[in-house]
Amino acid sequence: MPLIEFRDVVKEYPAPKRGAEPIRAVDGVTLEIEAGSVTGIIGYSGAGKSTLVRLINALEPVSSGELIVDGTDITKLSERGLRKLRSGIGMVFQQFNLFSSRTVAGNIAYPLHLAKWPKAERDARVKELLDWVGLADKANAHPDQLSGGQKQRVGIARALATKPAILLADEATSALDPQTTSDVLELLKRANEELGITIIVITHEMDVVKRIATDVAVMEKGRIVESGKVFDVFSKPENPATARFVETIVEGVPRGDSLALLRERHPGHLATVSFRDGDVDQRDLFRRFGAARIDVELVAGGVQDIRGRSFGHLTFELEGEPDAIERTLREISEVATVTYLGAASASATIREGGAE
Numbered sequence: 001m002p003l004i005e006f007r008d009v010v011k012e013y014p015a016p017k018r019g020a021e022p023i024r025a026v027d028g029v030t031l032e033i034e035a036g037s038v039t040g041i042i043g044y045s046g047a048g049k050s051t052l053v054r055l056i057n058a059l060e061p062v063s064s065g066e067l068i069v070d071g072t073d074i075t076k077l078s079e080r081g082l083r084k085l086r087s088g089i090g091m092v093f094q095q096f097n098l099f100s101s102r103t104v105a106g107n108i109a110y111p112l113h114l115a116k117w118p119k120a121e122r123d124a125r126v127k128e129l130l131d132w133v134g135l136a137d138k139a140n141a142h143p144d145q146l147s148g149g150q151k152q153r154v155g156i157a158r159a160l161a162t163k164p165a166i167l168l169a170d171e172a173t174s175a176l177d178p179q180t181t182s183d184v185l186e187l188l189k190r191a192n193e194e195l196g197i198t199i200i201v202i203t204h205e206m207d208v209v210k211r212i213a214t215d216v217a218v219m220e221k222g223r224i225v226e227s228g229k230v231f232d233v234f235s236k237p238e239n240p241a242t243a244r245f246v247e248t249i250v251e252g253v254p255r256g257d258s259l260a261l262l263r264e265r266h267p268g269h270l271a272t273v274s275f276r277d278g279d280v281d282q283r284d285l286f287r288r289f290g291a292a293r294i295d296v297e298l299v300a301g302g303v304q305d306i307r308g309r310s311f312g313h314l315t316f317e318l319e320g321e322p323d324a325i326e327r328t329l330r331e332i333s334e335v336a337t338v339t340y341l342g343a344a345s346a347s348a349t350i351r352e353g354g355a356e
Ligand SMILES: Nc1ncnc2c1ncn2[C@@H]1O[C@H](COP(=O)(O)OP(=O)(O)OP(=O)(O)O)[C@@H](O)[C@H]1O
Pocket: 013, 014, 023, 024, 025, 043, 044, 045, 046, 047, 048, 049, 050, 051, 052, 204
């Protein structure tokens, strides 16, 4: 059973002025999030990501549909029920949202105060968390004495204070430099792996998804346009919006400007072979080209590794008899996806659609 389940969930904000339409920030989302997963919610600004995630801890009420968290439809909860729900969900923000007047320890202790933990237990928990995030020596510092990365560590420690089962991270690394981003992502990964916390990360960076997520959902205009295991979505994106995000970190089938640039330098036949896991042995590809007396040069592409599974797109320039090229690409297309990209030299184009 999923830990969180959206069933045709709609969230509308009131119309900004009289006579205008309400703003439909979340538009009929159905999505399941498994316990123990790290789900990346990716989309452009305004896609509805923050709103979707704020529904989970009922910071915003759902307009229609059902939202099941740990077996309970939270759209039907009383105020008391909502308080209990929220105490089981931690949240980290892009701008950290720390109290500047409180010490680091005081910030981490705050949710424990709200949850009425006795002082001795509170102190012990704060100490444990400070150690866990590597800030034991900063207990009495104030937030303005910390770097961005340290502030986010405090943010994470505070979010984990009451031992929540779910952690929501809204652009938690967007304000940080690359090294600090890595440290914070590593900490989130540890929270998932060591503490078993189910994490939902909102991001507009595919790299964040690639580094820590097990699952991904792509949002566009309030809808989930694609979702699934990170490996599946990255290696074979079905939706154009997903493909655009994937292309930001994976060199795929060259198109547009990158194809034009390749053509300038490589007038022969260009073809991309896309493969997953053990679909294709690269040595076998070269052997096949060699046997058909095709001259081959690898001109673009790469292989990606996502949690032990690999996929890649390799673009070759091929020179040889057009018939031999067509036949060989057709053979390869039986084991991998082949995209024939044409040839700049007009003398020898192979039949359109000869290999796909
Ligand atoms: N409190 C609010 N009141 C009215 N409209 C809102 C409110 N919060 C968000 N919206 C609108 O809902 C839509 C989705 O916004 P949301 O912040 O959820 O998107 P997002 O994908 O998280 O974007 P960003 O990455 O910029 O935060 C936008 O059109 C936004 O203007």
